[in-house]
Amino acid sequence: MTDAHILIIDDNKSVLSALEILLQFEYKKIETISNPNQITSFPNLKEIDIVLLDMNFSAGVNSGNEGLYWLRELQKKAPQTSVIMMTAYGAVDLAVKALKEGATDFILKPWNNDKLLATVKSAFELRKSKKEVHELKEKETHLKQVINQNKNYIIGNSKALNGVLKMVGKVAKTYVNVLVTGENGTGKELIARELHKLSARNHEVFIPVDMGSISENLFESELFGHIKGSFTDAKEDRIGKFEAANGGTLFLDEIGNLSLQAQAKLLSAIQNRTIVRVGSNKSIPVDIRLICATNEDLDQMVADGLFREDLLYRINTIRIEVPALRDRDNDILVLTDFFLKKFTSKYGKPSLKINQQAQEKLLSYPWPGNIRELLHTIERAVILSEGNVLKPEDFLLSNKQTVSTNLNGPATLEEMELLMINSALEQNEGNYSAASEQLGISRQTLYNKLKKRGKN
Numbered sequence: 001m002t003d004a005h006i007l008i009i010d011d012n013k014s015v016l017s018a019l020e021i022l023l024q025f026e027y028k029k030i031e032t033i034s035n036p037n038q039i040t041s042f043p044n045l046k047e048i049d050i051v052l053l054d055m056n057f058s059a060g061v062n063s064g065n066e067g068l069y070w071l072r073e074l075q076k077k078a079p080q081t082s083v084i085m086m087t088a089y090g091a092v093d094l095a096v097k098a099l100k101e102g103a104t105d106f107i108l109k110p111w112n113n114d115k116l117l118a119t120v121k122s123a124f125e126l127r128k129s130k131k132e133v134h135e136l137k138e139k140e141t142h143l144k145q146v147i148n149q150n151k152n153y154i155i156g157n158s159k160a161l162n163g164v165l166k167m168v169g170k171v172a173k174t175y176v177n178v179l180v181t182g183e184n185g186t187g188k189e190l191i192a193r194e195l196h197k198l199s200a201r202n203h204e205v206f207i208p209v210d211m212g213s214i215s216e217n218l219f220e221s222e223l224f225g226h227i228k229g230s231f232t233d234a235k236e237d238r239i240g241k242f243e244a245a246n247g248g249t250l251f252l253d254e255i256g257n258l259s260l261q262a263q264a265k266l267l268s269a270i271q272n273r274t275i276v277r278v279g280s281n282k283s284i285p286v287d288i289r290l291i292c293a294t295n296e297d298l299d300q301m302v303a304d305g306l307f308r309e310d311l312l313y314r315i316n317t318i319r320i321e322v323p324a325l326r327d328r329d330n331d332i333l334v335l336t337d338f339f340l341k342k343f344t345s346k347y348g349k350p351s352l353k354i355n356q357q358a359q360e361k362l363l364s365y366p367w368p369g370n371i372r373e374l375l376h377t378i379e380r381a382v383i384l385s386e387g388n389v390l391k392p393e394d395f396l397l398s399n400k401q402t403v404s405t406n407l408n409g410p411a412t413l414e415e416m417e418l419l420m421i422n423s424a425l426e427q428n429e430g431n432y433s434a435a436s437e438q439l440g441i442s443r444q445t446l447y448n449k450l451k452k453r454g455k456n
């Protein structure tokens with residue numbers, strides 16, 4: 001017995017009962033209606049797999065047009081349902097018209113039982129594959145939505161963020177080098193990607209490089225490539241990031257981490273628009289749009305002799321300052337809502353709301369790790385959530401009490417940062433990975449911050 005649902009529509013009651021008897025041996029659920037007007041109000045029409053529809057209800061008066069009318073109605077209301085038209089000899093031209101309009105097949109009356117069963121069977125196969133395609137399409141649409149939510153989408157409508165986006169729009173179309181500044185996790189890379197997306201090079205590559213994680217001795221090879229045998233590990237010729245980004249955009253993150261020696265090499269490549277692979281003496285021309293980012297005060301570093309002024313001048317034609325999350329008004333809640341949707345969908349959790357007190361907690365926290373910290377906080381809360389409403393205790397924030405007490409005093413931003421780092425290290429018993437995760441910054445950044453303050 002096939003698990004199919006069939007509806008037969010014919011104004012001739014003896015046709016209805018003959019077909020019902022024939023089909024009920026093979027198919028699980030058969031329903032009949034003798035008045036096609038009932039189609040409009042028929043319950044769960046979309047669940048019907050096959051409709052057998054008479055072509056001519058008014059005994060020749062409308063010569064089959066009524067059947068075509070009801071075919072169209074069915075297609076509107078249940079587009080995945082297969083419709084088989086039933087027509088009398090001599091009206092084959094109408095049946096062909098119905099096929100052109102999307103009917104699956106037609107049967108001539110009086111029918112041959114075997115032929116009719118075969119027609120219904122193949123219509124059911126078609127219905128099954130239509131349904132599968134439809135479900136796949138729905139899954140794909142859902143997946144696309146989730147992916148779009150994840151991809152480079154800049155959420156927020158605060159004045160501070162809108163100012164940045166306006167600037168991005170103006171600068172993107174030019175070829176000038178851009179320096180993006182801002183605290184950790186404010187979305188500097190996202191802004192760099194947006195600059196690329198809105199530029200004339202958007203069909204070319206965007207190559208990000210984290211200068212904070214490249215060791216001093218690999219700097220040159222990573223950026224400019226090397227030729228086989230130029231040093232012990234150089235087993236093959238390799239191109240560097242500059243060549244990989246040729247024609248597109250090269251994004252150098254954490255540019256403040258470069259040694260003075262590396263800065264000199266970078267400056268030379270930018271000035272000459274050529275690179276030389278390690279171990280080679282051949283200059284290779286490169287055409288890149290350069291975007292750099294830093295959370296350091298490069299002007300201060302220049303004053304302290306830690307950053308070359310000529311390099312800063314080169315990379316800094318336009319500077320875009322990305323505001324800290326605490327300076328973006330209501331964006332905290334807008335982003336919270338976005339991350340709640342993203343992570344409930346990712347982890348298959350029911351939709352979640354946050355109560356008033358929890359909102360206040362999120363709004364009054366200084367977010368030293370900015371959007372990355374908010375993202376991790378929400379992800380953790382979603383994973384651990386039970387029920388539909390999140391309360392203040394569902395959001396684990398770095399020792400807020402300590403921070404706000406000190407904020408009342410004459411604490412500077414740097415003191416506050418150090419306080420939070422110490423507190424996170426304390427809470428995680430000195431474990432760097434856990435502390436950096438809690439702060440929403442990379443392990444390397446935590447390391448650098450401590451190193452800068454002579455704590456490591």
Ligand SMILES: Nc1ncnc2c1ncn2[C@@H]1O[C@H](COP(=O)(O)OP(=O)(O)OP(=O)(O)O)[C@@H](O)[C@H]1O
Pocket residue numbers: 153154155156182183184185186187188189190191253293295335371372375441442445
């Ligand atoms: N406005 C935003 N809307 C949605 N997601 C954002 C937004 N800003 C940042 N994010 C997300 O927060 C995370 C951190 O952003 P990103 O890596 O761009 O920050 P960053 O400033 O480059 O960080 P770092 O200084 O550590 O390199 C990423 O997952 C990014 O997608």
